[in-house]
Amino acid sequence: MLKISNLHVKLEEEDKQILKGVDLEVGAGQVHAIMGPNGSGKSTLSYVLSGRDGYEVTEGAATLDGADLLEMEPEERAAAGLFLAFQYPVEIPGVGNMTFLRTAVNAQRKARGEAEMSSTDFLKEIRAKAKELQIDADMLKRPVNVGFSGGEKKRNEILQMAMLEPKMCVLDETDSGLDVDAMKLVADGVNALRSEGRSFLVITHYQRLLDHIRPDVVHIMADGRIVKTGGPDLALEVETNGYAGILAEEA
Amino acid sequence: MALPQPKADATAARTAALRMPEGAKWATAAREEALSRVNAMGLPGRRDEYWKWTRPESLVAPDAPEAAVFDAGEAPIFGEIDSVKLVFVDGVFDPAQSDDPSLGGVEIERLGDAAAADIHWAKDLFGVLEARGQSPVPRTLAALNTAFAAEGVVIRATGKAEKPVALVYHHGAAASDAMVHHCIRVESGAALSVLESGPGASRFSKVMEVEVADGGRFDHIRVQGRDHERRTMTHVFARLGAESVFKSFTLTMNGVLTRNECVIEFTGDEGVAHVAGASVGDGDFHHDDTVFITHDALDCESRQVFKNVLRNGATGVFQGKILVKAGAQKTDGYQISQALLLDDDSQFLAKPELEIYADDVACSHGSTTGAIDETALFYLRSRGVPKAAAEDLLVLSFLAEAIEEIDDQGIAAEILSRLEAWLARRR
Ligand SMILES: Nc1ncnc2c1ncn2[C@@H]1O[C@H](COP(=O)(O)OP(=O)(O)O)[C@@H](O)[C@H]1O
Ligand SMILES: [Mg+2]
Numbered sequence: 001m002l003k004i005s006n007l008h009v010k011l012e013e014e015d016k017q018i019l020k021g022v023d024l025e026v027g028a029g030q031v032h033a034i035m036g037p038n039g040s041g042k043s044t045l046s047y048v049l050s051g052r053d054g055y056e057v058t059e060g061a062a063t064l065d066g067a068d069l070l071e072m073e074p075e076e077r078a079a080a081g082l083f084l085a086f087q088y089p090v091e092i093p094g095v096g097n098m099t100f101l102r103t104a105v106n107a108q109r110k111a112r113g114e115a116e117m118s119s120t121d122f123l124k125e126i127r128a129k130a131k132e133l134q135i136d137a138d139m140l141k142r143p144v145n146v147g148f149s150g151g152e153k154k155r156n157e158i159l160q161m162a163m164l165e166p167k168m169c170v171l172d173e174t175d176s177g178l179d180v181d182a183m184k185l186v187a188d189g190v191n192a193l194r195s196e197g198r199s200f201l202v203i204t205h206y207q208r209l210l211d212h213i214r215p216d217v218v219h220i221m222a223d224g225r226i227v228k229t230g231g232p233d234l235a236l237e238v239e240t241n242g243y244a245g246i247l248a249e250e251a
Numbered sequence: 252m253a254l255p256q257p258k259a260d261a262t263a264a265r266t267a268a269l270r271m272p273e274g275a276k277w278a279t280a281a282r283e284e285a286l287s288r289v290n291a292m293g294l295p296g297r298r299d300e301y302w303k304w305t306r307p308e309s310l311v312a313p314d315a316p317e318a319a320v321f322d323a324g325e326a327p328i329f330g331e332i333d334s335v336k337l338v339f340v341d342g343v344f345d346p347a348q349s350d351d352p353s354l355g356g357v358e359i360e361r362l363g364d365a366a367a368a369d370i371h372w373a374k375d376l377f378g379v380l381e382a383r384g385q386s387p388v389p390r391t392l393a394a395l396n397t398a399f400a401a402e403g404v405v406i407r408a409t410g411k412a413e414k415p416v417a418l419v420y421h422h423g424a425a426a427s428d429a430m431v432h433h434c435i436r437v438e439s440g441a442a443l444s445v446l447e448s449g450p451g452a453s454r455f456s457k458v459m460e461v462e463v464a465d466g467g468r469f470d471h472i473r474v475q476g477r478d479h480e481r482r483t484m485t486h487v488f489a490r491l492g493a494e495s496v497f498k499s500f501t502l503t504m505n506g507v508l509t510r511n512e513c514v515i516e517f518t519g520d521e522g523v524a525h526v527a528g529a530s531v532g533d534g535d536f537h538h539d540d541t542v543f544i545t546h547d548a549l550d551c552e553s554r555q556v557f558k559n560v561l562r563n564g565a566t567g568v569f570q571g572k573i574l575v576k577a578g579a580q581k582t583d584g585y586q587i588s589q590a591l592l593l594d595d596d597s598q599f600l601a602k603p604e605l606e607i608y609a610d611d612v613a614c615s616h617g618s619t620t621g622a623i624d625e626t627a628l629f630y631l632r633s634r635g636v637p638k639a640a641a642e643d644l645l646v647l648s649f650l651a652e653a654i655e656e657i658d659d660q661g662i663a664a665e666i667l668s669r670l671e672a673w674l675a676r677r678r
């Protein structure tokens with residue numbers, strides 16, 4: 001599904017290397033977690049995959065089902081099936097949440113040569129999915145993320161993911177700022193989307209999200225590299241020993 | 252005080268090219284007073300502080316510069332709305348294209364007819380609000396209009412008007428110089444909605460004096476025509492009684508020069524006045540919103556919302572003032588002026604002002620200039636929205652606060668679709 005090889009990334013504006021050779025392969029239907037201390041490059045990896053400006057790939061490759069992601073515009077990556085749940089979802093005053101989502105769903109369909117979704121079908125689907133995530137009708141009508149609480153913003157990200165039905169989902173610290181109930185809601189939303197054809201890359205700082213979304217593989221990232229890869233137990237090790245312990249062990 | 256010689260010369264040259272229309276004694280007297288105001292104040296020149304960002308020369312010159320007549324090839328903006336339509340071509344009323352001006356609860360007369368007769372309410376309004384609006388800043392172009400405009404309508408609403416009055420201004424000849432002057436009085440408890448559209452002429456001067464009596468309501472929606480080379484100067488003078496409501500929205504697309512002045516005075520308590528504008532300009536476009544709101548009563552609410560989208564070297568100007576006089580307690584004044592610059596060549600010049608002499612008021616103002624928010628753009632694109640569509644969505648979202656000032660949802664939707672079309676033409 002997603003294959004990242006020897007990815008080196010620096011900031012465009014300054015001479016600062018952030019990713020220093022990331023190798024990662026997520027198979028179809030798998031859930032991988034990336035854990036790591038703050039500033040290790042996790043968000044950068046998610047931004048580079050989704051095509052944000054400001055980063056320069058100096059070496060390496062990233063492909064989605066064999067297609068070169070790094071050559072594509074952000075919207076092309078989305079249409080190809082990549083989705084990033086933002087660590088900090090963006091507020092867009094003046095654009096209704098629902099309008100935004102319908103524009104996005106239909107833009108992706110159009111890009112793939114599929115028929116647009118009728119407004120009745122769209123309404124039916126978004127209502128059902130919003131309900132599962134306990135997103136009320138008012139939140140759908142409000143401008144995108146404006147005035148949403150931290151938890152509402154994260155649930156809104158999952159709603160977008162559910163509506164867009166991507167095949168490769170990257171979740172950047174979707175658990176940060178959530179209380180236990182909200183986290184459970186988000187995790188249930190993610191778990192409901194798990195399927196054979198859909199893969200997840202779950203970036204998290206803490207182990208607790210992984211109690212709810214059980215990963216197949218856990219990676220530890222430090223200083224722009226994946227320094228250790230293991231099974232779900234690796235997350236528990238982080239919990240007990242902290243990153244310092246693991247990093248010391250690797251050094 | 253004598254005018255500086257260049258100003259006196261420019262004023263004399265302009266007035267020499269004009270002829271005062273004939274009318275009844277009162278109208279002639281009002282026009283002559285207006286002319287003496289013109290001569291005393293002088294027409295604006297580029298050294299005038301109030302014109303520091305907008306060059307008045309082409310508005311003042313004896314001859315109007317040419318402007319090609321532009322066929323937008325689109326349905327007239329308010330064409331679908333059931334209204335009493337009054338059409339002016341190059342500022343001259345055209346009865347053939349106009350509806351029969353009869354409307355329940357409303358009296359409508361041509362300015363010329365009213366000026367020849369003894370219509371007392373028109374007499375009390377014509378040139379009166381304009382004259383009041385000459386202080387503290389001169390607005391000589393409006394006085395010039397009072398003195399010389401032969402055309403316009405006087406409208407008096409005595410009840411709730413059944414439908415809006417739609418004033419349509421066609422541009423006929425490439426070099427046309429038009430002056431139109433309207434007087435509107437909304438009586439106590441009455442309501443009237445006026446729609447205005449079209450470029451008017453190659454050079455178009457329009458004054459609208461509006462008096463809203465206690466408990467009256469006036470709604471005004473204006474769409475200024477898309478002719479690229481047109482030059483427009485407009486003045487709205489409004490005097491608002493107790494518990495009255497005044498709402499005005501203007502959409503401006505294109506035009507080489509537009510100066511919209513709006514002067515509002517609250518004279519009764521608990522009045523509400525909202526003035527909003529969305530202007531979108533591309534290339535040789537200069538748009539100026541100059542607003543002056545005087546609070547001279549208790550507990551009145553004023554709101555100014557002006558949004559400019561500028562590209563390709565276009566210029567936006569905003570001069571907005573809220574004056575709260577001593578004793579105008581509980582004033583609620585809000586003013587926002589913002590520009591979205593779509594490139595580095597465009598500019599927005601803003602002078603937001605508050606002058607407050609009462610202590611128990613809530614006034615706020617803000618002015619911003621910025622580019623498209625890159626983070627928001629990336630967010631939209633990451634969801635699959637193509638770059639151009641995402642940018643358009645963000646432009647419309649920027650304009651939303653101004654468009655939300657339109658109460659009529661049908662009109663708001665129509666305005667929005669015109670803006671979408673403007674953006675689409677630039678793709
Ligand atoms: N646009 C940027 N400008 C400056 N520094 C950046 C930028 N993006 C990332 N960095 C730096 O790169 C490093 C990795 O950041 P990030 O990817 O956000 O880490 P993580 O998500 O693992 O906390 C940090 O040192 C951060 O300050
Ligand atoms: Mg991060």
